[in-house]
Amino acid sequence: MIPYERRQILLNELEKQDMVTLSDFARALHGVSESTIRRDLKILEGEGQIVLLRGGAAKIKTGSYDTPIHSRGLYKIKEKEAIARTAAKLVHDGEVIYIDSGTTCLKMIPYLKNKRITVVTTNAMVVPSILETDIHVIMIGGDVLKSTASIVGSITDNCLKDMFFDKAFIGATGYDLQSGINTPDSREANKKRIIKENSSEVYVLADSSKSGKRTMCKAMELSECTIITEQETELLKEHANYILAKD
Secondary structure, eight states, rough: OOHHHHHHHHHHHHHSSSSSSSSHHHHHHSSOHHHHHHHHHHHHHHHTTTTEEEHHHHHEEOOOOOOOOHHTSOOHHHHHHHHHHHHHOOOOOEEEEOOOOSHHHTHHHHHHHTTTEEEOOOBHHHHHHHHSOOOOOOOSSSSTTTTTTEEEEEHHHHHHOOOEEEEEOOOOEEEEEETEESSHHHHHHHHHHHHTTTEEEEEEEEGGGGGGGOOOOEEEEEGGSSEEEOOOOOOHHHHHHEEEEOO
């Protein structure tokens, strides 16, 4: 089993419960040595994803941070795929759409490849996946946040202020009633606000792990968008417009 697969299993175990012990991890990994598991946990801790506890136990780290782009792909893979597929079905030929940073937004591209559309994006990961399609893509310039592959800043904002979209598909670090759709970076939040103002329809692609999560900067209110997710929650039912993704 390669390290990527092991760490995915470790994160999946941590998604199931608040705290997982070393023996729990060992059972999930079927015979992988404790020293290897400890090494993988150390790497995940170094990336800011988990907190190590005494005796080798671990828990998911919470708070105002953004998970590195290469590690986000380890979370809820099937759920993100379903969300991206559902979002892509909302796009029609002839439309101009915006695709935001984030792994779930990126997963939309394969489902859009046969559509005659224009995609405007600040997702630095889009280019390799879009080159073999007929999609007309406009990449917005600016400062690249390497940890999230997001393009932000004054150059980005100035370009986006004069652009208008039929639909926008936006990523988020979390959402709750008070902090709305949120992100730990003020530049990212400002960019999302501009997109929201300039889009006829705004969709936020957020799996259920983002529900109730609060980071520093509010980008928009829950009422100002439609959330596409895979699981219904009380927060969504009482306070948001939402679409449930189908497998």
